[in-house]
Amino acid sequence: MTFPFRHSLIGSALAGAALFAMPAAASTVRWNMTPGVTEISRAVYDLHMLIFWICVAIGVVVFGAMLISIVLHRKSRGVTPATFHESTKLEIVWTLIPLGILIGMAVPATNVLVQMYDTGGEDMVVEVRGYQWRWEYKYLDDDLNERLSFFSNLSTPRDQILGQAEKGEHYLLEVDNPLVIPINRKVRFLLTSNDVIHAWWVPDFALKRDAIPGFINDIWTIVDEPGIYRGQCAELCGIDHGFMPIVVHALPEDEFDAWYAEQLELARADGERLEEEIAHEWSGEELFARGEGVYATHCVGCHQADGQGVPPAFPALAGSALVTGDLEAHMDVVYHGRPGTAMQAFGPVLDPVDMASVIHFQRKAFGHANGELVEPIDVIRFAETQ
Amino acid sequence: MSAVIDAHHDDHDHGPAKGITRWLYTTNHKDIGSMYLWFSFIMFLAGGVMALVIRAELFQPGQSFVDPHFFNQMTTMHGLVMVFGAIMPAFVGLANWMLPMMVGAPDMALPRMNNLSFWILPFASALLISTLFMEGGGPDFGWTLYAPLSTTYGPPSTTFVIFAIHLLGASSIMGAINIIATILNMRAPGMTLMKMPMFVWTWLITAYLLIAVMPVLAGAVTMMLFDIHFGTSFFDAAGGGDPVLFQHIFWFFGHPEVYIMILPAFGIVSHVIPAFSRKKLFGYDSMVYATSSIAFLSFIVWAHHMFTVGMPLAGQLFFMYATMLIAVPTGVKVFNWISTMWQGAMTFETPMLFALAFVFLFTVGGFSGVMLAIAPADYQYHDTYFVVAHFHYVLVSGALFSIFCAVYFWLPKWTGHMYSEALGKVHFWLSFIGVNIAFFPMHFSGLAGMPRRIPDYALQFANFNAWSTVGAFIFGLSQLLFLYVVIQSIRGGQKATAQVWDGAEGLEWTVPSPAPYHTFSTPPQLK
Numbered sequence: 029m030t031f032p033f034r035h036s037l038i039g040s041a042l043a044g045a046a047l048f049a050m051p052a053a054a055s056t057v058r059w060n061m062t063p064g065v066t067e068i069s070r071a072v073y074d075l076h077m078l079i080f081w082i083c084v085a086i087g088v089v090v091f092g093a094m095l096i097s098i099v100l101h102r103k104s105r106g107v108t109p110a111t112f113h114e115s116t117k118l119e120i121v122w123t124l125i126p127l128g129i130l131i132g133m134a135v136p137a138t139n140v141l142v143q144m145y146d147t148g149g150e151d152m153v154v155e156v157r158g159y160q161w162r163w164e165y166k167y168l169d170d171d172l173n174e175r176l177s178f179f180s181n182l183s184t185p186r187d188q189i190l191g192q193a194e195k196g197e198h199y200l201l202e203v204d205n206p207l208v209i210p211i212n213r214k215v216r217f218l219l220t221s222n223d224v225i226h227a228w229w230v231p232d233f234a235l236k237r238d239a240i241p242g243f244i245n246d247i248w249t250i251v252d253e254p255g256i257y258r259g260q261c262a263e264l265c266g267i268d269h270g271f272m273p274i275v276v277h278a279l280p281e282d283e284f285d286a287w288y289a290e291q292l293e294l295a296r297a298d299g300e301r302l303e304e305e306i307a308h309e310w311s312g313e314e315l316f317a318r319g320e321g322v323y324a325t326h327c328v329g330c331h332q333a334d335g336q337g338v339p340p341a342f343p344a345l346a347g348s349a350l351v352t353g354d355l356e357a358h359m360d361v362v363y364h365g366r367p368g369t370a371m372q373a374f375g376p377v378l379d380p381v382d383m384a385s386v387i388h389f390q391r392k393a394f395g396h397a398n399g400e401l402v403e404p405i406d407v408i409r410f411a412e413t414q
Numbered sequence: 415m416s417a418v419i420d421a422h423h424d425d426h427d428h429g430p431a432k433g434i435t436r437w438l439y440t441t442n443h444k445d446i447g448s449m450y451l452w453f454s455f456i457m458f459l460a461g462g463v464m465a466l467v468i469r470a471e472l473f474q475p476g477q478s479f480v481d482p483h484f485f486n487q488m489t490t491m492h493g494l495v496m497v498f499g500a501i502m503p504a505f506v507g508l509a510n511w512m513l514p515m516m517v518g519a520p521d522m523a524l525p526r527m528n529n530l531s532f533w534i535l536p537f538a539s540a541l542l543i544s545t546l547f548m549e550g551g552g553p554d555f556g557w558t559l560y561a562p563l564s565t566t567y568g569p570p571s572t573t574f575v576i577f578a579i580h581l582l583g584a585s586s587i588m589g590a591i592n593i594i595a596t597i598l599n600m601r602a603p604g605m606t607l608m609k610m611p612m613f614v615w616t617w618l619i620t621a622y623l624l625i626a627v628m629p630v631l632a633g634a635v636t637m638m639l640f641d642i643h644f645g646t647s648f649f650d651a652a653g654g655g656d657p658v659l660f661q662h663i664f665w666f667f668g669h670p671e672v673y674i675m676i677l678p679a680f681g682i683v684s685h686v687i688p689a690f691s692r693k694k695l696f697g698y699d700s701m702v703y704a705t706s707s708i709a710f711l712s713f714i715v716w717a718h719h720m721f722t723v724g725m726p727l728a729g730q731l732f733f734m735y736a737t738m739l740i741a742v743p744t745g746v747k748v749f750n751w752i753s754t755m756w757q758g759a760m761t762f763e764t765p766m767l768f769a770l771a772f773v774f775l776f777t778v779g780g781f782s783g784v785m786l787a788i789a790p791a792d793y794q795y796h797d798t799y800f801v802v803a804h805f806h807y808v809l810v811s812g813a814l815f816s817i818f819c820a821v822y823f824w825l826p827k828w829t830g831h832m833y834s835e836a837l838g839k840v841h842f843w844l845s846f847i848g849v850n851i852a853f854f855p856m857h858f859s860g861l862a863g864m865p866r867r868i869p870d871y872a873l874q875f876a877n878f879n880a881w882s883t884v885g886a887f888i889f890g891l892s893q894l895l896f897l898y899v900v901i902q903s904i905r906g907g908q909k910a911t912a913q914v915w916d917g918a919e920g921l922e923w924t925v926p927s928p929a930p931y932h933t934f935s936t937p938p939q940l941k
Contacts, residue, residue, distance in 0.1 A: 242651020
């Protein structure tokens with residue numbers, strides 16, 4: 029275990045004390061902003077340190093004067109208080125000197141900001157779309173048409189969060205499908221959201237920008253070093269705000285190109301497989317088995333394995349009007365979600381086979397519907413009317 | 415001659431009514447001031463318990479005590495309760511008690527409205543807190559209420575939160591009108607504006623800020639209400655609205671709001687530091703001008719809370735420059751306080767300790783404020799624990815310490831007894847140490863990359879968070895000692911003189927301790 033003292037108050041205090049005493053010993057714990065791996069991130073780090081040291085210098089003067097006064101000008105030393113109480117000259121001096129210092133800070137800050145806003149001339153474009161509570165990455169071609177897309181979900185197992193298993197090295201900072209980008213190329217990100225405001229932040233790139241529903245923000249980066257870079261959503265976006273990390277793999281250009289070509293090929297094969305699956309004659313057992321798996325991935329967190337949910341926030345499915353009633357209404361809820369609740373829209377998340385099978389599973393397992401199959405073609409027909 | 419007339423008036427004085435009606439019907443500024451202070455202390459404890467729930471959950475990684483949904487309700491309510499229930503009413507309570515005595519007035523200008531503006535508060539706050547027990551839970555979208563998380567995706571109880579905010583706002587506006595009317599109309603003869611005590615000046619400016627921005631907040635939450643219930647789309651892009659519009663409106667209120675919570679604090683320490691340095695406040699005029707400049711600037715910096723929403727470059731630059739400018743008048747104030755101490759004859763009673771800690775720690779918060787103002791660097795700080803550290807340094811060791819400072823300073827005048835200096839000092843040191851253990855490590859966790867408002871975190875933040883939790887519990891529990899010291903001073907103790915502190919100046923020290931139920935029925939004559 030990396031953090032041996034996690035289990036008691038005293039232990040943590042000791043661990044902390046040890047850290048304060050010898051920060052060099054704790055190589056894994058970062059105390060300061062990362063200089064990062066891009067020209068911009070290093071400029072931001074330098075700016076941060078510049079302002080920090082200026083503040084330290086001012087602090088030494090100001091707190092020094094205060095301390096001298098506290099030590100020397102105390103009644104117990106038998107001093108008589110002076111009577112001066114104004115000086116226009118001094119007031120002007122300590123208005124102008126800070127003003128000068130601030131201008132000195134503003135100049136480099138402006139330069140870095142102007143550089144950050146230079147979003148043109150990109151080599152590739154990735155659309156980043158926030159969802160409650162996952163990210164979707166879409167690789168766009170030169171005409172901004174989608175070539176490749178996938179979702180990126182937290183991959184830390186729940187039992188680690190609940191303390192039933194030892195926490196891994198990248199606890200809460202690991203995903204199933206990381207974003208992959210090439211180094212040394214200008215990557216432009218178009219940020220938007222499907223529901224509430226999220227913020228996409230990778231500290232090593234010094235990039236943080238809000239993903240706002242209905243609007244598009246753009247940022248860019250050129251990464252210098254290959255590596256795995258981790259970040260998190262930085263804008264409160266609901267219950268699982270703390271559980272939608274960002275992982276970026278930066279690959280050398282040729283490796284990226286190979287990866288991208290492979291992904292395109294896999295996507296094409298996936299599309300073919302999906303078409304085959306849709307065309308397939310699904311039996312009730314097949315649908316049930318597939319749906320059970322989909323349910324375990326996407327639904328079980330709220331509605332629970334037995335379908336009893338956690339009312340009132342997460343209503344029970346078992347025996348509910350939804351799973352026993354009209355199929356169209358059931359599909360509508362799964363497809364569009366229930367606005368204003370934790371129930372998200374699965375229309376953009378699940379393919380027709382997964383959608384059909386999970387609805388079938390829910391109706392069969394929790395609604396005791398007999399015989400009625402929910403097939404992929406039903407979902408496709410439903411989606412066409414939307 | 416005048417003494418004879420005063421005595422005649424005193425014959426007609428009547429004391430407080432008996433029983434509960436004294437508090438329900440009172441129009442006496444001292445009674446209402448006391449009620450404000452007690453109310454704010456209760457809310458401070460309530461908000462504090464919520465903070466301790468947050469800190470307990472964050473003591474170590476993993477889900478330990480509360481689920482993320484309840485955690486979000488705690489962060490939201492902690493913010494709302496502390497801002498609207500604890501800090502603001504405490505300053506209004508101090509204003510009620512002290513402003514009439516400082517300007518030589520018999521009472522507030524509008525005593526019945528004063529009663530109403532207090533009595534709205536307990537009901538509004540009860541309504542706010544009751545949402546925690548409603549179906550679907552209380553507000554879980556942060557005290558900043560960002561749409562569409564608070565509108566389309568908010569719990570049903572949001573409607574009650576909106577109503578509570580309307581009520582709290584109405585109370586604040588009435589309080590502010592009352593304060594302005596009192597200061598502008600009821601000063602003793604000879605007290606010109608530039609002779610007013612600093613607490614009076616800072617509250618006058620604060621009251622104008624309140625009147626200017628509370629209606630803006632009311633507008634923002636009303637638009638939320640319409641989006642939720644009446645099919646409008648102010649903040650919904652699908653209907654032609656803009657979620658970022660909410661943030662602009664909210665922070666147009668929100669930034670002056672943070673000065674509403676700090677300007678009266680500036681006033682308080684401008685009384686306490688001269689009193690215990692036995693030397694007049696340095697640069698009175700420039701203090702007044704600096705306060706006014708800060709108030710003006712507070713209206714044109716709001717979007718520095720929104721550097722990451724994707725404003726155009728020109729907008730980023732404007733808000734960055736304007737924000738940096740605030741450092742100038744704030745610096746002037748700090749320099750003036752230190753010049754006041756310089757070559758004084760200082761003693762270090764509890765109020766002075768809190769005032770010195772205020773100057774020190776508020777300046778630390780000011781430094782992180784300057785860092786946050788630098789837009790390109792703010793991309794790394796924004797919505798991290800660095801911001802949490804910053805605003806707790808200015809609001810806890812800033813605003814709240816100044817309230818402790820004021821209470822210890824004026825408590826003998828209110829109760830007629832000296833408080834226990836030894837216990838006061840223990841309270842100070844526990845608070846000072848607790849605050850720093852709680853909030854200083856947050857600078858590190860923020861810089862290292864920990865976002866705020868998360869119920870669980872990656873392992874590299876574990877030690878910082880453990881420290882913060884330890885500090886928060888030290889700070890939180892030591893406030894029970896404060897309660898004990900105050901009650902002890904109410905019940906008895908060494909009799910206080912009228913002057914109380916040998917270096918203190920102002921009309922409030924010319925009346926006996928405890929201050930009679932009615933003071934300055936006849937206006938005092940200023941030299």
